[in-house]
Amino acid sequence: MEELPLPPGFTARKLDQVRKAFEAALGADKVFFEDLDRLTYQDKFAIDEDAHHPSGAVGPTTVEEVQAIVKIANQFAMPLWPISRGKNFGYGTSAPELAGSVVVDLSGMKKIEFDAANGVATIEPGVGFYDLYDYLQANGLPFWLSTPGNSWGSVIGNALDRGVGYTPYGENTKFLCGLEVVLPNGELVRTGMGAFDGADTWGLYPFGFGPGWDQMFVQSNFGIVTKANVWLMEEPESLMGMDVEFDRPEDLKAMVDCIGPLRREGLLRQSPSIGNWLRAASILTTRDEWTDQPGALSDDVIDAIRKRFNIGWWGVSLRLYGREEMNKAAYKVLESEIGKIKPMLVKPTSWVKGQPMERSGFTGTPMTFPLQNVNWYGGRGGHIGFSPILPQDGDKALAQFQRTYARYKEYGMDYQGSFAFGERHLINVNAMIIDKDDDAKMAKIDTFFRALVADAKANGYGEYRTHLDYMDLVAGSYGWNNNALRRLNETVKNALDPNGIIAPGKSGIWPSRLAGERKS
Ligand code: ADP
Numbered sequence: 001m002e003e004l005p006l007p008p009g010f011t012a013r014k015l016d017q018v019r020k021a022f023e024a025a026l027g028a029d030k031v032f033f034e035d036l037d038r039l040t041y042q043d044k045f046a047i048d049e050d051a052h053h054p055s056g057a058v059g060p061t062t063v064e065e066v067q068a069i070v071k072i073a074n075q076f077a078m079p080l081w082p083i084s085r086g087k088n089f090g091y092g093t094s095a096p097e098l099a100g101s102v103v104v105d106l107s108g109m110k111k112i113e114f115d116a117a118n119g120v121a122t123i124e125p126g127v128g129f130y131d132l133y134d135y136l137q138a139n140g141l142p143f144w145l146s147t148p149g150n151s152w153g154s155v156i157g158n159a160l161d162r163g164v165g166y167t168p169y170g171e172n173t174k175f176l177c178g179l180e181v182v183l184p185n186g187e188l189v190r191t192g193m194g195a196f197d198g199a200d201t202w203g204l205y206p207f208g209f210g211p212g213w214d215q216m217f218v219q220s221n222f223g224i225v226t227k228a229n230v231w232l233m234e235e236p237e238s239l240m241g242m243d244v245e246f247d248r249p250e251d252l253k254a255m256v257d258c259i260g261p262l263r264r265e266g267l268l269r270q271s272p273s274i275g276n277w278l279r280a281a282s283i284l285t286t287r288d289e290w291t292d293q294p295g296a297l298s299d300d301v302i303d304a305i306r307k308r309f310n311i312g313w314w315g316v317s318l319r320l321y322g323r324e325e326m327n328k329a330a331y332k333v334l335e336s337e338i339g340k341i342k343p344m345l346v347k348p349t350s351w352v353k354g355q356p357m358e359r360s361g362f363t364g365t366p367m368t369f370p371l372q373n374v375n376w377y378g379g380r381g382g383h384i385g386f387s388p389i390l391p392q393d394g395d396k397a398l399a400q401f402q403r404t405y406a407r408y409k410e411y412g413m414d415y416q417g418s419f420a421f422g423e424r425h426l427i428n429v430n431a432m433i434i435d436k437d438d439d440a441k442m443a444k445i446d447t448f449f450r451a452l453v454a455d456a457k458a459n460g461y462g463e464y465r466t467h468l469d470y471m472d473l474v475a476g477s478y479g480w481n482n483n484a485l486r487r488l489n490e491t492v493k494n495a496l497d498p499n500g501i502i503a504p505g506k507s508g509i510w511p512s513r514l515a516g517e518r519k520s
Helices: 012-026 035-040 063-076 129-138 155-160 251-265 277-281 299-309 324-340 369-375 394-410 439-458 468-477 480-496 512-517
Strands: 056-058 080-083 102-105 112-115 120-123 176-182 188-190 224-231 238-246 273-276 314-322 345-352 381-386 389-391 417-421 425-435
Touching: 012 056, 012 063, 035 056, 063 080, 063 102, 063 176, 063 224, 080 224, 112 129, 120 155, 129 155, 155 224, 238 251, 238 324, 251 273, 251 314, 251 324, 251 394, 251 417, 273 277, 277 299, 277 314, 314 324, 324 345, 369 381, 369 425, 381 439, 389 394, 394 417, 394 425, 394 439, 425 439, 439 468, 468 480
Parallel strands: 056 102, 080 102
Antiparallel strands: 112 120, 120 224, 176 188, 176 224, 238 314, 238 345, 273 314, 273 417, 381 425, 389 425, 417 425
């Protein structure tokens, strides 16, 4: 970083006044405005690390402190960027969209309460998946989490950015039930039944009376969430399933057309994710063990890697949760349906309560090993996600894969892609693995990413989530009726946040005051 990053209209002197106001309200030990602090909160994996540099950070530990921060921000028109634990790798980590914003780091708010009768955790934003897991273990509570590949992050942060796990509760945002939020004017609000004084149904009925607002605070910049109720899955009596490998890229079509109906009818209740060979291989080996050739890997090298680790071109893990008798019956159906599409390899797995358990995303165990894929190229590794939403249609999924794969080859990148099932959709997560030390390759990433977004748009597919760099691009691609949705979002933004202080630019939503900051 060469210069002090300041928000638009700020001078170093005004920033100093803001810092002093924060120190007076919170105490100096919760205010971080040194160069090293700024480095801590930047996105070290962004294409241009300086583009999202914060001017500082604050670390409140109570709701009152969050309210005090919001009050000061309004006074000085200082943009804030709330994070829960800031481990949003591939999408911006802890850095703000608008350079010079102050990061509100909520990782010190770590209270957990648990309603064991109903399986509802009431948690603060700093509670990570490991924290909640440890809490359940320490208290002998038979509940499973829905953990993402990077479980280092926050349970609330993940749900607020629509991250996913792999159990029947895999769509984390759907299992939020009632939020507590500090609004941009500093007022504290509880959504759903939390608005009813003395109700003990806050974590049970998600809608309350009148409009349901929970999703309004998801992927938005309409408030700072300070508490949430999250439903957890009771430990099932049994877990059965299979890890299945398929040999050819074209097999994707049959896989989607076989698994989709099983998911939609409810035989499969979890969220399976079809991943290509590199998703499996990149955590087992590194590229330099196989080739020193630049450009996308040749089929020969891919075949050699697959052979060594006995992995398919595509693999998928399918799991059944519930009563043992029901799982046994469902397994027969699954086995027969999968058998019809000729897998290369089927590895059955089964568990009943009391036995030693598989420690994976399927049993809600926190994990970080999938992050190892960023070592694939060596150097300073990272990844950027490109993730359009598709229908559960084999022909369309295959066509989207073929288009994307051709682009990866054109730009000399090794393809790592997956297709994660929701109830009726697929999220096609493509991880662009990068090496920040490889200048030549880094120079191509932006054009590569934009080509992928344009291809998807031309075929009617929009992204479900994106990196800070591309929030405006993606928001702009949701253009129906002259960007009516973006205009609605910004009308709401301006009404709730007239000074435009909460996360300007998040999801492409800009307050009028900062509308000039929108990127193309
Ligand atoms: P994780 O650590 O689980 O990856 P983050 O803390 O990085 O999650 O949060 C992901 C994104 O969600 C952040 O960049 C921010 O835009 C939004 N976010 C996170 N926590 C909050 C919160 N408490 N209130 C409002 N928005 C939040």
